[in-house]
Amino acid sequence: MTSSSVPPRPALPGSGSPVHDLTVLGSTDTHGFVYNWDYYRDAEYDDPAGNDVGLAKLATLIHRVRAERGDRPTLVLDAGDTIQGTPLTTYYARQEPITSTGQTHPVARAMNLIGYDAVVLGNHEFNYGLPLLEHWIRQLDCPALAANAVHHDSGEPAYQPYQMTRFAPGPGLPELVVGILGLTNPGTAIWDRAVVEGRLRFEDMVACAHRWVPVIRAAGAHVVLVSAHGGDSGASSYGPEMPNENPTAFIAEQVPGIDAILFGHAHQEVPQRFVTNRVTGDRVLLCEPSYWGQRLARIDLSLVTDGTGWRVAGARSALLNTNTVAEDPAVLAAVRPQHARTVDYVNRVVATSVVEMSAAESRYRDTPILSYVNEVQADAVRTALAGTAYGGLPVLSVTPPFRRTAVFPAGDVRIKDVAGLYIFDNTLEAVLLDGREVAAHLERSARYFRRFAPQEPVDPARISDPRVPDHNYDIMSGVDYDIDISRPVGDRITRLTHAGTDQPVVATDRFVVAVNSYRRAGGGNFPAVVRPAIHHDHREIRQLLIDWAQRRGKIDPADFYRQNWRLVRAGVPVF
Known part of the structure; x- marks a missing residue:
């Protein structure tokens, strides 16, 4: 199948069809924050805007939305940069590396308790080398996606490119199939050259989406989501020797067949942005939920069915603020010994x-x-x-x-x-x-x-x-x-x-x-x-x-x- 041969979305009736929905919750650039804690100040995290941080805060919001939705289809995704950024993650990469001790990484503990459905590899996932990354991926209960990270010699995907998730929306309704494509940042080839050179190549994110979206549609996906570790500005911090660093808007504009994109890397708040696809004329929803766990993206897709398939009839998104909730006690308890050991070390x-x-x-x-x-x-x-x-x-x-x-x-x-x-x-x-x-x-x-x-x-x-x-x-x-x-x-x-x-x-x-x-x-x-x-x-x-x-x-x-x-x-x- 060529990149342009995207299977058409089924021509389903609109106004007379019952409307159902899919909710996608998304985080990005959590950078090793589990607790709402500033290890450099040895105190609860605080900033002039009153933000809170961490996976434990995100967990509370995620559990709340899941409870609200009950049995209705809900996904939880992360758009990358999770295992680098705090002394907590540095400690379990360098002082007591999980590759040597066999301990479960604190971020894996937290994400598994939250119940993520898929995470995407960010460029900082590669900072500590491929063995530690592979170890961390094996500890996750969900797939780690990166379609455009390929083996240097063969060009075959080095990590799982996409995930197909299936829901049973209810009696008498057809199965809902959601495809999730993961894209990592090509700048990794520059920033972690010593780690990946000769072992991995990083393809252009737009070209990679062109390749894989038709595959996902052909595999039966009614809804296609992209989780991408790249911003939407279209600019790069490096020269032209590598593909674009922040091409998310280009993906939405140029690649047909995508319904919504959760993205990260730029550390920006983008509650809701629509980009019109040049090929289909469809509006593609983009959302970026800040960084460090300060915000949780909520993407709501309205779905209609003709009894045999589904299509997206509407989309909206918003950002939920983690400073409105308490930290999840189960996540805190699971990571407490590692958090305490890190606090002791940095002091x-x-x-x-x-x-x-x-x-x-x-x-x-x-x-x-x-x-x-x-x-x-x-x-x-x-x-x-x-x-x-x-x-x-x-x-x-x-x-x-x-x-x-x-x-x-x-x-x-x-x-x-x-x-x-x-x-x-x-x-x-x-x-x-x-x-x-x-x-x-x-x-x-x-x-x-x-x-x-x-x-x-x-x-x-x-x-x-x-x-x-x-x-x-x-x-x-x-x-x-x-x-x-x-x-x-x-x-x-x-x-x-x-x-x-x-x-x-x-x-x-x-x-x-x-x-x-x-x-x-x-x-x-x-x-x-x-x-x-x-x-x-x-x-x-x-x-x-x-x-x-x-x-x-x-x-x-x-x-x-x-x-x-x-x-x-x-x-x-x-x-």
Whole structure:
């Protein structure tokens, strides 16, 4: 069957037919939150908007809707990114990995109790390697779907592509068959290249939907749902070397035969969006329920039958807020020992800080806490390359400010403080750059600052684009530089010298640059560092930060901090 040969939906009568319904409940981007708990603050989760988080909160809403619906058809789906993002999931991937202990993963415990019907693999499912992912999938009571993740050599699906679910709506009514297609994000090939290269390929999500929707229809599905780990913006954070990162609206527009799409990855709230399919003229419903379990999607599809089949006659969706309910006690009880063990771990003291250090201003001001990250990265690379052909080259280091609320308090510094500074599971790599490429990387980061006229007041709250994540503002150590925010994008690095000197960096200079694995693999689209690495350190950078602090016992900015960059306006420092 070709991609265009979608079996037509049956021509069923409309107005005179009894109306039935199917409810689809959906989560996405829960990122390891089970409890409504902030492990970095060691307190109940709280944010200025009053949101709550976690699978235990989602469970209460899901059970409530299921009870309300009784025997009527109801599905519970997840659109990916579930096993990475909190110290809880990091602990059971790295400190007591489920692959070694045989323990059931806390997220699997929670999802099995909730009774998910299918989950989709997000890009972060691959962070801890394929063996742990496979172990987690085996622990689930439902299928894990990813039609566009295929074996590198054969091109055959590496995971289950779709799920067929059957309902008996009632006496005298035909069986209702629902097909669920799962699509993961092709950016995984960039972001987790070290894990998947040579083993998996990630196909274009739109092309993959073209391939599989006709198969699902031909298998007898009356309703076709897509659960996709990709946003609806049509934009990508990387270059054109991989298929589109956020193509969900394109799928709805270009692939006939889809009734509704639950999607994630973009961490947005999309309560209800309709996209008209160009082939059929049908309106396809799209819904994204925020992230971390803050919202639950509820999609309601009206169905009509002629006595032999079903078709969708209408659709609507809304988001339910988890801050309106209590956590489900059964989910809390099932995960409590693992939660408690994680809390104990993150509260261990690793060092003493001489002064308080905060990341609040690190996007636009040189701060000691970001210098700490760069010092640890550069030190690790210098040590690893000593005695090699690269050992005599200057070592620069790059890190972005991941989390504005990160603080090292004066006094005891605990694992939660370090983990709160570096919240991602990136590993450390190093690349070789020349002076021109170093300048290009700094220009790429500098482009995200708002341009200010020479006499215009500079408000720190408005200095950076709020639409751009903080992790795109790379800070570099090992060179001195000015970023002139009065100048146009691409011409903002007005002073670039060797560290502590007035000697300009020139195109022929050579440097080793320490960089995280996400950035080196293309994440954020910083092309200067997308090249073969000359060094891989397979430990997470977060663990390097912890180990460095433990070895020294004291964190003192005097040991590593020297202001090496600044924002200027027409050459005059902004701060």
